[in-house]
Amino acid sequence: MQKEIRIGMIGFGQMGRIHSYAYRSIPLYYDGNPCKVTLKCVCDSNEALAKKGVDQAGFESFTRDYRELVERKDIDVVNICTPNKMHKEAVLAALASGKHVYCEKPLAFNEAEAKEIVAAADKSGLKHQITAEYRFIPAVMKAKELIDADFVGRVFHFRGLYLHSGYIDPKRPREWRLLKEVIGGGVLVDLGPHILDLMHYLVGDVDEVSASMETFFRERPLPEDPKKMGKVDVEDAISAILRLKNGALGFAEMSRVATGAEDELRFEIHGQNGALAFNLMQPNELLAYNAKDPKGMQGFRKISTVQKYPAPAMMPAAKFTMGWVRSHVAALYSFLDCIVNDRKPSPNFHDALKMHHLMESMYRAAETKSWVKV
Ligand SMILES: NC(=O)c1ccc[n+]([C@@H]2O[C@H](COP(=O)([O-])OP(=O)(O)OC[C@H]3O[C@@H](n4cnc5c(N)ncnc54)[C@H](O)[C@@H]3O)[C@@H](O)[C@H]2O)c1
Numbered sequence: 001m002q003k004e005i006r007i008g009m010i011g012f013g014q015m016g017r018i019h020s021y022a023y024r025s026i027p028l029y030y031d032g033n034p035c036k037v038t039l040k041c042v043c044d045s046n047e048a049l050a051k052k053g054v055d056q057a058g059f060e061s062f063t064r065d066y067r068e069l070v071e072r073k074d075i076d077v078v079n080i081c082t083p084n085k086m087h088k089e090a091v092l093a094a095l096a097s098g099k100h101v102y103c104e105k106p107l108a109f110n111e112a113e114a115k116e117i118v119a120a121a122d123k124s125g126l127k128h129q130i131t132a133e134y135r136f137i138p139a140v141m142k143a144k145e146l147i148d149a150d151f152v153g154r155v156f157h158f159r160g161l162y163l164h165s166g167y168i169d170p171k172r173p174r175e176w177r178l179l180k181e182v183i184g185g186g187v188l189v190d191l192g193p194h195i196l197d198l199m200h201y202l203v204g205d206v207d208e209v210s211a212s213m214e215t216f217f218r219e220r221p222l223p224e225d226p227k228k229m230g231k232v233d234v235e236d237a238i239s240a241i242l243r244l245k246n247g248a249l250g251f252a253e254m255s256r257v258a259t260g261a262e263d264e265l266r267f268e269i270h271g272q273n274g275a276l277a278f279n280l281m282q283p284n285e286l287l288a289y290n291a292k293d294p295k296g297m298q299g300f301r302k303i304s305t306v307q308k309y310p311a312p313a314m315m316p317a318a319k320f321t322m323g324w325v326r327s328h329v330a331a332l333y334s335f336l337d338c339i340v341n342d343r344k345p346s347p348n349f350h351d352a353l354k355m356h357h358l359m360e361s362m363y364r365a366a367e368t369k370s371w372v373k374v
Pocket residue numbers: 010011012013014015016043044045046049064066081082083084086104105106131132133190
């Protein structure tokens with residue numbers, strides 16, 4: 001008989017909706033899904049949103065108190081989609097109650113909290129996964145496959161960018177993503193976990209880093225009274241030069257004031273045998289250059305990756321175009337599959353801790369204007 005996995009969702013804002021959609025639709029995307037998914041309970045401190053979780057996403061019940069949710073005996077997985085500062089208490093409470101945990105990035109408010117979470121997760125023996133959905137885009141999966149098959153060879157460069165433009169408006173109020181005491185940092189902790197995770201996943205660990213950051217708008221309106229201005233204490237943009245342990249050079253840039261950008265995550269990898277390039281705004285393809293191609297025939301080729309997910313993925317057909325939400329569906333499918341088949345989820349909280357350590361090293365490098373050993 002098919003196993004049932006019962007979900008408790010904490011936080012029903014933007015990402016709570018996306019994850020709920022993913023859980024609901026997994027049985028349609030995958031013919032031969034690993035389990036029956038039941039949306040048991042949704043929690044949001046804002047009662048109107050919690051109720052929407054019932055009315056719109058189909059959760060059986062709602063609460064405003066996450067402790068009530070994690071203690072329930074009829075929940076197997078706790079899924080955390082609250083702002084960063086609230087992650088730790090919810091993750092620790094869920095693990096202490098014997099629940100598997102899927103947590104949005106970044107895992108915690110800072111590295112010290114992430115270490116505490118990893119220690120608790122290891123002790124619990126429960127399954128844990130961090131949201132790093134870009135690993136689950138077929139073009140990125142293809143990049144990983146090619147790198148593992150030595151298509152790129154010895155890597156010289158990793159160049160990664162994650163660019164947004166949503167903070168260009170100086171009148172944008174200081175909501176939680178602009179408050180250090182809730183988010184833990186600026187664009188680095190917001191967009192960094194994605195592009196830095198891909199660097200770590202595709203090319204390797206970092207040895208040393210130097211960085212420079214800037215807050216272009218030092219005052220913004222207060223949410224409670226938009227006529228009053230408040231000091232901004234998080235960076236809008238950060239650029240870093242990195243030396244990787246395998247000898248490659250890295251460059252990473254993250255910005256929330258990149259005029260013209262929508263959701264532009266890009267990477268380019270250059271190696272002795274070949275090169276790869278990806279842009280999230282063209283998610284259907286991976287660019288690949290093979291240095292062994294005959295002279296006169298050299299150039300980047302466009303590998304069509306569209307929605308080429310392995311079976312039992314069956315909807316939509318592989319030829320149809322790829323979208324951002326689909327990568328969340330694939331990430332959550334992988335997590336459920338790991339629970340049912342007792343495999344180790346990836347990326348997990350250990351990967352997330354590595355990101356926290358790197359991000360804190362980058363902040364230290366920027367603040368001290370020096371190279372920092374990671
Ligand atoms: N993986 C991605 O691509 C991606 C994209 C955006 C955001 N995120 C991450 O997802 C998380 C949530 O971001 P979001 O954009 O959904 O934010 P959001 O503000 O849209 O939603 C957060 C929700 O959490 C609720 N909340 C706050 N404190 C709570 C508490 N103590 N108990 C219960 N509910 C509480 C809020 O009322 C809100 O509805 C963040 O960690 C963020 O970094 C990830």
